[in-house]
Amino acid sequence: MTTSNSFYNEFRSLTGFSPMRWQCRLFERLLKDDIPEACDIPTGLGKTSAIVLWLLALVHQARDGCVRLPRRLAYIVNRRTIVDQATATVEGMRRRLLQPEGPDWEEHAHILRGIASVLGGLSASKEPLLGVSTLRGELADNEEWKADPARPAIVIGTIDMIGSKLLFSGYGDGRYRRAHHAGLIGQDTLIIHDEAHLTPAFSDLLRRIADEQERSREPRRVRVMELSATQRDGGKGALQLEAVDETDAHTGRIVKHRLDAKKWLRLHRCDNVVQGLAEKATLHIEAKAKVLVYVRSPEDAQQVADVIRKKTGKAADERVALLTGTIRGYERDRLVNGDRVYRAMLDPESSVAETVYLVSTSAGEVGIDLDADHLVCDLTTLDAMIQRLGRVNRRGGESREARVDVIWTEQDEKPGEKASAMDKAVAATLHILQDWVNKSNGANGLLVSPRHLRTLVEELSAKDREAAFSPEPTIPPLSDILLDSWSLTSIEDMPGRREVAAYLHGLTGDPPETYVVWRKEVTLLSQSRVDESTLTDWFRACGIEARERLRDRTDRVRKTLDELLTAHRRRAPKDGEQDFPILLLDERGRARWSTLSEIVKRPERDLPDVLAYRTVVLPVEAGGLDRHGLLDGKATGPINDIDVAEKATGVGRRERWLEVRTAGGESQWRRLLSDGVAKPSSELSERERIPLKRGEEGAEDEGESTDLVLFELPEKAARESPETARVRQPLAEHTKAIQRHMEAIADRLGLEPTIKEALVAAARWHDRGKDRPVWQRYAQNDNGSEPLAKSTRYLHGRALGGYRHEFGSLLEAMADPEIAKHPERDLILHLIAAHHGWARPHFERRAFDNEGPLDRSTGERRLPTTAANEQALVEAMQRFGRLHQRFGRWGLAWLEALVRCADIAASKPAAPPSPAADGAG
Numbered sequence: 059m060t061t062s063n064s065f066y067n068e069f070r071s072l073t074g075f076s077p078m079r080w081q082c083r084l085f086e087r088l089l090k091d092d093i094p095e096a097c098d099i100p101t102g103l104g105k106t107s108a109i110v111l112w113l114l115a116l117v118h119q120a121r122d123g124c125v126r127l128p129r130r131l132a133y134i135v136n137r138r139t140i141v142d143q144a145t146a147t148v149e150g151m152r153r154r155l156l157q158p159e160g161p162d163w164e165e166h167a168h169i170l171r172g173i174a175s176v177l178g179g180l181s182a183s184k185e186p187l188l189g190v191s192t193l194r195g196e197l198a199d200n201e202e203w204k205a206d207p208a209r210p211a212i213v214i215g216t217i218d219m220i221g222s223k224l225l226f227s228g229y230g231d232g233r234y235r236r237a238h239h240a241g242l243i244g245q246d247t248l249i250i251h252d253e254a255h256l257t258p259a260f261s262d263l264l265r266r267i268a269d270e271q272e273r274s275r276e277p278r279r280v281r282v283m284e285l286s287a288t289q290r291d292g293g294k295g296a297l298q299l300e301a302v303d304e305t306d307a308h309t310g311r312i313v314k315h316r317l318d319a320k321k322w323l324r325l326h327r328c329d330n331v332v333q334g335l336a337e338k339a340t341l342h343i344e345a346k347a348k349v350l351v352y353v354r355s356p357e358d359a360q361q362v363a364d365v366i367r368k369k370t371g372k373a374a375d376e377r378v379a380l381l382t383g384t385i386r387g388y389e390r391d392r393l394v395n396g397d398r399v400y401r402a403m404l405d406p407e408s409s410v411a412e413t414v415y416l417v418s419t420s421a422g423e424v425g426i427d428l429d430a431d432h433l434v435c436d437l438t439t440l441d442a443m444i445q446r447l448g449r450v451n452r453r454g455g456e457s458r459e460a461r462v463d464v465i466w467t468e469q470d471e472k473p474g475e476k477a478s479a480m481d482k483a484v485a486a487t488l489h490i491l492q493d494w495v496n497k498s499n500g501a502n503g504l505l506v507s508p509r510h511l512r513t514l515v516e517e518l519s520a521k522d523r524e525a526a527f528s529p530e531p532t533i534p535p536l537s538d539i540l541l542d543s544w545s546l547t548s549i550e551d552m553p554g555r556r557e558v559a560a561y562l563h564g565l566t567g568d569p570p571e572t573y574v575v576w577r578k579e580v581t582l583l584s585q586s587r588v589d590e591s592t593l594t595d596w597f598r599a600c601g602i603e604a605r606e607r608l609r610d611r612t613d614r615v616r617k618t619l620d621e622l623l624t625a626h627r628r629r630a631p632k633d634g635e636q637d638f639p640i641l642l643l644d645e646r647g648r649a650r651w652s653t654l655s656e657i658v659k660r661p662e663r664d665l666p667d668v669l670a671y672r673t674v675v676l677p678v679e680a681g682g683l684d685r686h687g688l689l690d691g692k693a694t695g696p697i698n699d700i701d702v703a704e705k706a707t708g709v710g711r712r713e714r715w716l717e718v719r720t721a722g723g724e725s726q727w728r729r730l731l732s733d734g735v736a737k738p739s740s741e742l743s744e745r746e747r748i749p750l751k752r753g754e755e756g757a758e759d760e761g762e763s764t765d766l767v768l769f770e771l772p773e774k775a776a777r778e779s780p781e782t783a784r785v786r787q788p789l790a791e792h793t794k795a796i797q798r799h800m801e802a803i804a805d806r807l808g809l810e811p812t813i814k815e816a817l818v819a820a821a822r823w824h825d826r827g828k829d830r831p832v833w834q835r836y837a838q839n840d841n842g843s844e845p846l847a848k849s850t851r852y853l854h855g856r857a858l859g860g861y862r863h864e865f866g867s868l869l870e871a872m873a874d875p876e877i878a879k880h881p882e883r884d885l886i887l888h889l890i891a892a893h894h895g896w897a898r899p900h901f902e903r904r905a906f907d908n909e910g911p912l913d914r915s916t917g918e919r920r921l922p923t924t925a926a927n928e929q930a931l932v933e934a935m936q937r938f939g940r941l942h943q944r945f946g947r948w949g950l951a952w953l954e955a956l957v958r959c960a961d962i963a964a965s966k967p968a969a970p971p972s973p974a975a976d977g978a979g
Contacts, residue, residue, distance in 0.1 A: 065114060068173060071166030072110050072151045078309045079302050081107055087297070088115035091126040093248065096284040096296035100508040101448030102316045103299075105285045106147045108250055109133060109212060113151070113188075116210055117176045125808075128248040128281055129180070130203060133214040134221070135425045136256050143427045144214050144252065145192045152190055181209035182802040183963055188212070200709045201777055204242045207952075207959050208806035213243075217260045220249075221562040222645065224267070226544040226951070230647035232598045233895035234779070236547040241955035244271075244948030246278040246807075253424045254284035255441055259531050259564030266536050274946035287448065287508075319454030321433075321447060322503040323462040325488075325495055331436050332358055334465040336365035339434045342413050342461075343369065348402055350430035351417045352446050354438055356382045356610070360688075363417040370415075377414050380686060383421035386608035388702040389687025403428045406453050422449070429453055430460070437466045439480070440487045440526035444515070447506050454507075462506065464491070478567055479529035486526040490518065531564025545947045548898040550646075557645055559671055570670035572615040573607045574689060578701045578730050579714060579766055580677040584639035584651070586750040593641065593649035595855075599746035599779070600712065600768045602643070602673060605702055608689060612669045619674075620658040621691025622682045629694065641675040642668065654680065704731060712770040713742060716750075719763050730766070742769035743784030744851070773966055780958070781894055783848045783965035789828055792847035795964035796821045803956055813953075816882035820889035820957050823877075827866025830909045832858060848965055860904025864893045869907050869922055869930050884937050885953070891934050892954050893961070899938040901931050 065085055069077040077085070080099060087094060088111055099105050112131050119125045133144045154163050155177070158170035177187040189202035189211030203211040213220065222229050223239035231239060243249075244267070254261045264282045271279035284296075304310045304317070328334030335351055339362070342349045351366075353359040359382055367374035379399035393400055399414040406429040420438075422428065423445040433450040437443075443464075451460035470488050473481035491504070494514055498504045515523065543555040583593065610618075623636070630636035638654040657674065661667040676682060678700050684690040685697065699705075704713055714730040715738055727737045744767055751764040772784055787795075800821040804814035827833070829845040836857045837849035868891045871877050877886055891897035896905065906927040910920040941950050 065118070067166075067169055068114050068117075069107075069110065071163065071169040071173070072114070072154055073107065073147075074163065075104075076308045077107075078104065078313060079306045080297065080299055081111060083300075084108065084297060085111045085115055088112060088127060089118055093127075093281050093283055094297040095282070096254070096286065098286060098296035098298045100299070100317060100512065101287045101445070102319075102452045102454075102508070103313065105252070105287070106133075106144045108283070108285060109144060109147055110151060112248060112250075113177075113210065114173075116180075117173055120176050120180055125180070128246045128278070129208065130211045130213070130242065130247040132220050132243055132247050132249045133212065134217055134249060134251045134260070135214065136216070136253050143425055146427070148190055148192065148212050148214065152188055155188060156186065177210055180806060182206050182799065182806040183209065185209060191215075201774075204238070204955075205777060205959065205962065206803070207242060207246070207956055208803050217257055217562050218559075221260060221263070222558050225558045225561065226547050226947075227558045227645065229645050230598065230601050230643070232647060233547055233550075234781075235895075237545070237892070237895060237898055237951045238955045238958050240545070240547075240948060241951030241953070244280055245276065245952035248281045248283065250283050250285060252285045253287075253445070255286045256424065256528070257563065259533050259566075260562055262533050262564075263536065263561055270541070271946055271948060274949070276946035276949035278949070278952065280948075287444070315454035315456075316452070317454075317509040318507050319451045320459040321451050321462055321506045322459065322500070323447075323464060323491070323495070323506045324503040325464050325466060325491060328465055328467060331465055331467060332361045332365065335362050335434055335436060336369070338463040338465065339366055339415060340369050342432055345413055345431075346410055347413050347431040348410060348429075349413060349415050349432045349434065350403065350422075350428060350449055351415060352423065352433070352435035352438075353417065353419060354436055356384050356419050356614075358436070359417050359419050363415075366415050366417070370413075377412060379414075379416050381416060381418040381422045382688070383419055384608055384610040384614075384688060385421075386683065386687035387603075387605040388699065388705060391605060403430055405429075427452070431458075432460055433462045435462075435464055437464060437470045437484055437488055439483045439528040440490060440515070440523070441528055443487060443491075444511065447511065448508070459502075462503075480567070483526055483529055486522070490522065490526055529567070531566040533564050534560055536561060541947060542942075545942070545951070546899055548896045548900055550648075557671070559645070570612040570667060571609055572612045572669045572671070573602075573609050573673040574615060574619075574682075575602050575606045575673060575675045576678050576680075576683065576700045577606075577675050577703060578678045580639060580641060580675055581679060582716075582750055582766060583641075583748070584677075586748075588748060588750075590648075590650050592748055593651075594647060596746055596748055596766075596768075597641075597643060597649055597675075598647050600703065600714065601647075602675075603703070603706070603710075605705055607673070608683075608687065610689060612667060612671075615674070615689065616658055616660075616669060618689045618691040619654060619682065622680065622694065623654050623658055625692060625694045626680070638677055638680045640677070640680075643673040643675065645671060701731060709771055709774050711742075712745075712768060712774070713738060715767050715769060717765045717767055719765075721762050738767075738769045741771065743772045744768070745770050745779070745784075747854070777962050777966075780961045780965040782852050784850050785848050785966060786850050787846065787848040787965070789825060789845040789847040792825060792964055793822060796824070796960050799963040800957065800960040803960055807956075812882050813885075815880070816885045817889065817953070817956055817960075819877065819880065819886045820893075821960050823867055823871045823874075823886070824864060824890050824893045824957065824961070825867060826870045826911065827863035827868075827907065829912065830861070830863070830866055830907065832861050832909060833863050833866075860902065861907065862894070862896060862901060862905035864891055864896065865901055865905045865927075865930070866907040866909075866911075867891075868897075868934065869926065870911050872930060872933075884941055888934070888937050888941050888950075889954060889957050892938070893957060897934045897938055899935040901934060903927075903931070906931075 066077060109131060116127050119127060154170055155174050158167040174187050183206045185206050189205060189209055191200055191203045192214040203213040220243060224243045226236050226240040228236055228239045249264060251261060261284060268280055268282055303313050339349055339351050351362060353362055363378055363380045367378045370377050376398055379397050399416055402408050402410055402414055403416050404427060423442060428449040429452040430450045435446055451458050466488055470484055473485050495504045543552055626636045640652050640654055641649050642652055643649050657669055678696050681694045681696050682689060683697060683700055684693050716728045716730060718726045726735060728735055746768040748766045750766055797818055800818050804817055825847050828847055834842055834845055836853050837846050838851050838853060839846045868887060871887055871890050877883055880886060907922050910922050913920050
């Protein structure tokens with residue numbers, strides 16, 4: 059079978075469709091490791107298939123015995139995107155690979171098994187053959203993309219989610235995870251930036267990082283490809299459609315139908331946007347059609363939805379759905395998975411017995427495979443208008459025609475002298491649309507099929523196009539000093555180190571945003587006066603996940619929370635002043651206490667806004683969430699599912715419990731989200747514990763205590779925090795296991811021999827410092843004769859007195875004569891020191907080893923001197939500087955991540971890795 063025939067059949071087996079000619083061209087380029095900088099493909103022609111094409115090209119390279127493409131793919135979706143088509147593509151592809159005998163694709167079973175076999179041969183472990191992590195559903199927090207660095211993996215996320223990790227500043231990440239995530243995103247990764255024209259600052263950042271990595275000769279630098287149907291420069295130099303795409307015997311007809319899909323645009327001036335949109339939308343009320351309504355403002359979107367609901371009468375909720383970027387993730391997922399209106403918009407083959415309406419903000423403009431019959435919208439910028447038009451009559455066909463009604467007001471036409479850049483771009487768009495409509499002289503309006511619209515846009519002058527597109531943000535300079543400051547991840551607070559948001563999105567005129575979350579433990583933690591350092595540890599362990607958050611502009615969040623506080627105070631007793639404790643989390647996950655009354659105050663002039671780009675964690679008693687998942691100042695009562703922190707299933711499952719221990723030592727357990735007395739499942743292991751109550755000495759209930767405890771599956775605990783994985787492993791056993799996994803990873807990745815030796819040596823030595831009595835007491839090892847590397851239970855971290863076991867390991871390794879002779883001594887010692895996020899560049903002095911290793915010949919411990927500890931501390935910083943220069947920022951972090959991945963694999967009960975396959979590297 060020829061490569062082209064093989065690819066054709068494999069593509070069909072993974073997608074159910076024949077590949078278009080442009081997809082064949084992209085596959086051939088990827089196969090040659092010739093990754094185009096951009097793909098300029100019109101909406102509706104399968105741009106997200108780039109994920110499938112990368113995977114198949116990787117499979118073909120593996121069969122040929124020479125993998126050159128990156129093994130991970132990071133697919134970046136716009137932060138406004140509520141749901142992404144990329145997720146559906148990946149989930150469908152993975153289902154077929156894991157269940158090749160599925161009834162809907164069993165004819166391709168032998169091909170799917172062949173693909174799966176090759177993918178399995180690339181992996182260094184027996185994890186599922188393709189790692190997938192996405193923004194929503196069960197895959198949201200499984201972290202599969204970083205479990206095995208040799209295994210092909212896909213992570214789909216927003217600029218904030220993935221971009222912050224790339225810059226060593228992952229939102230909510232602690233010291234251990236910052237460099238780990240940066241290494242795995244910033245090396246051996248193809249970054250696909252979808253709808254790149256919407257976020258030019260991030261495109262610029264990616265290009266500068268790629269250039270910097272090339273200049274620094276990093277071992278496996280990132281590769282970047284942009285996807286867009288709306289290039290600002292007209293798509294020069296990008297992979298585009300060619301004439302052959304429309305003449306192909308198999309797919310040409312599909313391409314023509316989508317390029318020539320009939321859509322007729324009309325402009326309507328009105329005085330009130332909400333009334334104008336509702337009026338035009340309800341013209342279709344008897345048409346048995348799927349009508350999409352786009353509105354720029356979330357407030358207007360809600361009002362439009364309410365007006366349409368009133369006009370549709372009974373069962374309005376079954377006919378009208380609302381989709382905004384301000385909906386909490388949990389309700390968003392329910393909408394996506396079960397809402398009748400939304401599902402109808404996704405299925406072009408479905409018919410509706412009565413007209414349905416989806417009212418959406420910009421959250422539904424990009425990344426979603428909607429296919430409405432008709433469109434009603436207010437005016438926006440030209441690039442956003444093109445996105446909207448791509449969601450109506452998306453697939454075309456000879457019998458389909460869509461009506462597009464665009465509402466505009468006098469303010470859109472004449473925005474005024476003090477108008478924002480966005481308002482001016484909207485006005486420029488209106489003038490362009492008016493000119494096109496006047497020149498068209500069409501009885502049905504202006505034809506805006508993808509082909510005709512592209513022709514119209516290409517005929518615009520560069521000046522007119524730029525004026526009508528959404529304003530480009532100012533991009534701040536990215537200096538070596540700034541990149542270095544982010545990569546120094548062991549330093550929590552560094553003067554002059556800027557937050558990364560401005561570099562991900564540019565210096566825009568957009569107002570800042572705030573996340574809001576509800577947690578039941580907030581009141582308990584406040585009553586117990588838990589300190590902020592302990593709170594930070596808790597929220598890093600029991601992290602805020604996508605389903606828990608809603609996002610809105612900071613000013614709107616403050617206004618709504620102020621309304622909420624006022625509503626509570628009206629209901630409070632006259633002699634009581636109602637208030638609520640709240641927690642604020644910054645972008646690095648650090649927590650601090652505040653109150654609702656404090657955060658609703660307007661910030662003083664020239665002082666930073668305490669809510670800007672922060673997460674507000676409210677107690678459930680405060681309420682503030684309506685049944686649709688929107689922030690609501692009138693919703694003073696708690697609703698069902700207001701705390702959804704435990705809604706994940708599968709490997710992401712977690713539970714919060716209260717343990718009450720009596721003076722006699724008996725324990726009673728109560729799950730935080732239920733009233734019944736029970737006991738945590740034996741399937742779960744303890745991850746984090748916070749003391750809430752301790753009995754006073756001499757009191758009647760002396761010894762009685764209450765703890766808040768987080769439980770999760772051991773697999774998740776080991777992956778997120780291998781240092782304290784809840785599985786009993788003797789030190790000698792763990793050392794052998796991590797060596798095996800490290801060798802398998804290095805072999806699969808095809809690393810050069812001396813680098814492999816350094817990684818294996820670091821793995822062998824990295825836990826030597828755990829044999830110290832202080833660490834064994836911390837691990838509650840009652841049998842001190844056999845040192846443990848992992849335990850089923852641990853004391854609080856304070857029991858270590860600041861000691862870092864990897865610092866003890868470093869001291870031992872520095873004295874070893876074999877390591878001293880190794881050509882990669884620097885690398886070995888750094889990988890040992892940096893294993894848990896320290897030594898980038900420093901350790902604190904309290905990490906010193908004051909006990910030393912056991913001398914087997916004398917039975918005594920060789921106590922290190924203060925001078926030896928001081929020397930090791932200084933040399934660790936110097937060593938980091940040298941290796942930083944040699945491997946580059948991300949290259950060094952990647953090598954560190956490889957050892958951590960081996961440790962993660964060795965820290966959970968699992969079968970040993972399979973031997974390396976010939977030619978897989």
